[in-house]
Amino acid sequence: MLDRKLVRKDPERVRKGIAGKHVDFDVDAFLAKDEEMRDLIQETEKLKAERNDASHEISRLKKEKKDAAPIIAGMKATSIRIREVDEALKSISEEIDNLALAMPNLPHESVPYGKGAEDNPVVKSWGEIPEMPEKPLSHWEIGEKLGILDLAAGAKVSGRGFVVMRGDGALLTRALINLFLDIHRKQGYEELWVPFMVNRASMVGTGQLPKMADDMYHCERDDFFLIPTAEVPVTNMYRDTILEGDMLPMKFTAYTPCFRREAGSYGQDTRGMTRVHQFDKVEMVRYALPENSYSDLEVLLGDACEVLEVLDIPYRVIELCTGDLSFAAAKCYDIETWAPGVEKWLEVSSCSNFEDFQARRAGIKLRREKRAKPEFVHTLNGSGLALPRVIATILEMNQTPTGKVRIPSALIPFMGGIEYLEA
RNA sequence: GGAGAGGUGCCAGAGCUGGUUGAAUGGGACGGUCUCGAAAACCGUUGAGCGGGUAACCGCUCCGAGGGUUCGAAUCCCUCCCUCUCCGCCA
Secondary structure, eight states: OOOHHHHHHOHHHHHHHHHHTTOOOOHHHHHHHHHHHHHHHHHHHHHHHHHHHHHHHHHHHHHTTOOOHHHHHHHHHHHHHHHHHHHHHHHHHHHHHHHHHHSOOOOOTTSOOOSSGGGOOEEEEESOOOOOOSSOOOHHHHHHHHTOEEHHHHHHHTOTTOOEEOTHHHHHHHHHHHHHHHHHHHTTOEEEOOOSEEOHHHHHHHTOTTTTGGGSOEEGGGTEEEOSSTHHHHHHTTTTEEEEGGGOSEEEEEEEEEEOOOTTOTTSSOSTTSSOSEEEEEEEEEEEOGGGHHHHHHHHHHHHHHHHHHTTOOEEEEEOOGGGOOTTOSEEEEEEEEETTTTEEEEEEEEEEOTTHHHHHHTEEEEOSTTOOOEEOEEEEEEEEEHHHHHHHHHHHTBOTTSOEEOOGGGGGGGTTOOEEOO
8 A cells, every 4th residue: 555645645656556567547546535634524424523522511401300302302303414524535435445446555665667578687697507408308298207296186176276195295385485584594594484364464575465356266155265475374463463663574485385375377387386375385474664665675586596505506596676566565676586397487586675565555664662653564575496397497407418307505404305306 | 152251551440420531540571869889769761653844843533443422522312343151062
């Protein structure tokens, strides 16, 4: 959510920011409604002040055993009017709230302007892509050959977009989760284990709702949502909370499965495990002081990159341009690894600064000094990392001419000493 | 799932026979007096959101959430959520 006062005061800046994201939003219609609402607020408040005065008067008269009937009779009309105005006010503020929730965050001034993914600049590259066999196999071919990835089984028990990992494949998943969490703990993140289903307020808090409703799995009976990322439970832990100034910064890491309907992406990545409905991810979430959030974003990005460096996997970092930036983000870096089998860069991490956008929605504030006015915190998060794409990269990048897959050395201790995946 | 108890300010805890109660009292925290310093004691301060105003300030709302009754509700009624105790069921 944006600061409503900012929208009033500097609509031009808001219009520009929204336009940069290529989102359709009528700022003027919003402002018109906002003004209408403020008129109603003033009317009802005036009436209520009247009513409060009369109430005191009635109370006084009754105590003095005097007749209050005339005032009471007079207040009946006022009361009815208050009810009418409040009703109108309620309906218009609901409209405004819905509009406000659909207004995207504004890109940070440092974000390059662009239309879409093709305009995202590469800002960093690390490692060398090793020499590959003539025709590198895709991860699903390797996975099936080694018997560690069973897509048919996944399709049978659940459906398309679900995978079964078996044997050393299952072990690989577990090993990666452990390695990732260990790295983040060393980086100073507090490890959390959180619910995988959350309530509606949490989904609104981090910005998944109402905009992305179609991409979420919903348990209607209990109105629970399967989390699309650990960001949701971790960021919402402090929903409607005023933090003490010295609590910041806070940083958390959590492993969770992630559930996504991928409603808008039919036809993309239809094979393999690079786009599935359920996947595993280790996430980092930071609560930052506003003045530090951008330096924190760089640190967060570095913390995610470190995971790939530990695994000795080459990567590149791209900065999302305005047009490719997600709804809630003010600035975002994606980390991508090369998958020679599918000949694609895979997004294994996304590190974003939401500034106070989520904090406003979720009501996460901080009080710097004892009696200071609470202000909104900044929230950030980044994947560290998304498992299936890392696995795809490892399988494709580390495949040998003899059909084996070399396990990155840092991972071997987590794999019970296994150095190669082989049939 | 069944039975009961309860959800009030930073915490504890009154109020709940409807009427200056945003809320007693205690604790904590902060500021001050006292002291060489500290403790104790004493005095004072101590919620958030919204609207109006350059500001000082003024007004409105909030006692789990949402409705209702009433001139007026923390206080009465209804629905929902959550917590605790007991029973049942269960990994």
